[in-house]
Amino acid sequence: DAKTTQPPSMDCAEGRAANLPCNHSTISGNEYVYWYRQIHSQGPQYIIHGLKNNETNEMASLIITEDRKSSTLILPHATLRDTAVYYCIVRVAGSARQLTFGSGTQLTVLP
């Protein structure tokens, strides 16, 4: 799996958009970008994934640059419940292998 780099922490005001960046400059053509998050003392939760097109679901949007070397997860209207560690992972789809999380970004949503 390609290596990813994320900022260790970010703050966001409640109700504002939270934009979480991820660099994955060594990504290969068949690797997808996945985002998970882990709220304190809970199991990780899948958020969204994409290959090269921008993606949106009920939780978030994923913007992938044209060269695929970086991406941004957008939480359009952050709430206090979005406070969590967010992990960006790059891996080949269809792989049944274990997940490996890096350090992630601690997002704190402030009231």
Next chain:
Amino acid sequence: DVKVTQSSRYLVKRTGEKVFLECVQDMDHENMFWYRQDPGLGLRLIYFSYDVKMKEKGDIPEGYSVSREKKERFSLILESASTNQTSMYLCASSHTGTSAALAKNIQYFGAGTRLSVL
């Protein structure tokens, strides 16, 4: 929604006890995983199963065993609990797909079991 249910959120056991952690998923997933998560060490895979009665060792299988008698259930067994097995245990499941729709191979996690061995 996919649901992965772990039998206990918190457990306290004594050293030397046999401990069973149960995990059930309701989405007919082929793959199931047991991880432990410790501060500063991230997620570490203990065991993995890709089918009923099949299992593979992960990175840290010592002191653990697993059982998968039914597709929906994957059990982690600590044969003789030790204090260094105090940890957060996470179960996950995923599809193995060959079609594009299933190729995403997302892992769905349970809420976790925080085990303390005294």
